[in-house]
Amino acid sequence: MSSRSEIKIDARLEQAKSLVKALENGDGGLAEGLINELAEMSQNEMFQEVGKITRRLHDSMNQFGLDxxxxxxxxxxxxxxxxxxxxxxxxxxxxxxxxxxxxxxxxxxxxxxxxxxxxxxxxxxxxxxxxxxxxxxxxxxxxxxxxxxxxxxxxxxxxxxxxxxxxxxxxxxxxxxxxxxxxxxxxxxxxxxxxxxxxxxGMNEGDQKKQNEPELAGPVVPTLATGDSVQSQDDVDDLLSSLGF
Missing domain, CATH: 1.10.287.500 (Helix hairpin bin)
Known part of the structure; x- marks a missing residue:
């Protein structure tokens, strides 16, 4: 296990202990704050992982298309x-x-x-x-x-x-x-x-369309071109780079 992962685990463990202590002491405000912090940490890590997966998939697709x-x-x-x-x-x-x-x-x-x-x-x-x-x-x-x-x-x-x-x-x-x-x-x-x-x-698995849900931007289709669509592979690269991936 890397030192970075160990630091993350230790930080979460400390927050979890603080949360238990706050609940035991009946400190609702502190407990709510700690819960929000844990949720934010999970969301950030999930965002980072999704970004990495997207970058790998995008690069692989580019390589596949250039074959x-x-x-x-x-x-x-x-x-x-x-x-x-x-x-x-x-x-x-x-x-x-x-x-x-x-x-x-x-x-x-x-x-x-x-x-x-x-x-x-x-x-x-x-x-x-x-x-x-x-x-x-x-x-x-x-x-x-x-x-x-x-x-x-x-x-x-x-x-x-x-x-x-x-x-x-x-x-x-x-x-x-x-x-x-x-x-x-x-x-x-x-x-x-x-x-x-x-x-x-990996991206299509379990993907289901929901009613009344806004359409996601995607590659331009000649008969369905809109200004919100990503215009090229370069735009995808720029988008991923702007997000730090």
């Missing part, structure tokens, strides 16, 4: 992140549209291939069971040859459309990188906001 990372987040990273997310939305929409279009074009091709395959399979079964006349078999042979040609061209179409679908999914690698960067930005913002809350939380 280059905060300016970078506000001026560059956040607008850049918005553009990047818009780009992700655009690429996702384009990929989804290209994929759906390719699938829609593939469906009738696949259905046509399936229909012709089933028809030939049925006819081939009849031929194996020796239930097909020779003339019909000749026609079936032509259909089989045509089916081979149709299958070759259809395979090319299917391969092309599947390639388009595959290429459309390539956006995921780029958008994944973008989203990871935005996530990192959000984490940076969260870290700085937590620090801001830590700095200001």
């Amino acid at each position: 280059a990372r905060i300016s970078e987040l506000a001026d560059k990273d956040i607008p850049d992140a918005k553009e990047r997310l818009n780009y992700v939305i655009t690429m996702t929409d384009q990929a989804a549209h290209a994929t759906l279009t390719a699938v829609e074009e593939l469906l009738p091709v696949a259905e046509g291939l399936n229909d012709r395959s089933n028809k030939l399979l049925e006819q081939w079964g009849r031929f194996q069971q020796r239930e097909m006349p020779y003339e019909e078999f000749r026609n079936v042979s032509k259909e089989i040859a045509g089916f081979f040609e149709y299958s070759a061209s259809t395979s090319e179409i299917i391969s092309k459309k599947l390639t388009e679908i595959l290429m459309a999914q390539g956006y995921q690698d780029i958008t994944g990188q973008i989203i990871r960067r935005v996530i990192q930005l959000v984490q940076d913002v969260e870290t700085n906001m937590v620090e801001l809350i830590r700095l200001s939380g």
Whole structure:
């Protein structure tokens, strides 16, 4: 314990003893004076402590506001992140549209291939069971040859459309990188906001607005500017300095 604190405690102890003695002697005037002195001492010490806390908080807030990372987040990273997310939305929409279009074009091709395959399979079964006349078999042979040609061209179409679908999914690698960067930005913002809350939380805790109570002066808001508001950080410094903090 510092010598200054010990002196304060000794002074209070002496005043407390004097107060008890005055009360025992029935000296109301002296007791009232001693009570006022003790109250004034407590108020002065509380005022000093509040001033010190305010000065520390003000300095910390100034340092926080001058942090280059905060300016970078506000001026560059956040607008850049918005553009990047818009780009992700655009690429996702384009990929989804290209994929759906390719699938829609593939469906009738696949259905046509399936229909012709089933028809030939049925006819081939009849031929194996020796239930097909020779003339019909000749026609079936032509259909089989045509089916081979149709299958070759259809395979090319299917391969092309599947390639388009595959290429459309390539956006995921780029958008994944973008989203990871935005996530990192959000984490940076969260870290700085937590620090801001830590700095200001002590003053906000338990703070409740009361009706019919005059508004306290604060930083100037463009749409709510008044002459009673503190105009700048320099004014806050001057105010604290004038109070001895």
